[in-house]
Amino acid sequence: MPSNVPQTFRELLDGCAQSAVHLEMRDVYAVDYEQGPFADWRAGFRHNPADRASWWRPWLDVVTEAAGRGVTIRRARIVSEPVSEYTRYLYDNTFTNVAAGEHVRWLPRRRASDLALPGNDFWLFDGRLVQWNHFGGDGSSQGPEVTENPAAVKLCADAFEAAWARATPHEQYEIR
Structure with missing residues (x-):
């Protein structure tokens, strides 16, 4: 990888001028079931959208x-239905992403069966640079990988646009 390619996600997004798209394809990511935000949600806690100070976090500042x-940020989530408990948690908290400026859509997995999708979740920055997000079988992060490979960029751009075109905007998606 060339040394001039940004290495951190913050650097990648800070260097972005037009668009950042994110395709998520897992039903579960590593979470702590005993403590933290997911555990609190499982116990019944829900953020109050009107109490922004209670749910705003550094990630939302970056977005x-x-x-x-002027960067357009879009996130498409391909999900199994009925959704996993973790996907329900994501859905309940997506209003924070939207409040920060993201456009989010949901695509039921059975409607994605005939799409050519890469093997990993990814971010695509300005249609030229991909950050793969690698995960273990338990959902734990195995670290990112950044590439400017034109074939990978094209695969991700085409996959994202195909998924986005079929997906339902967050405000219209009914969780099942």
């Missing part, structure tokens, strides 16, 4: 800054 510079 807001990028959107403020």
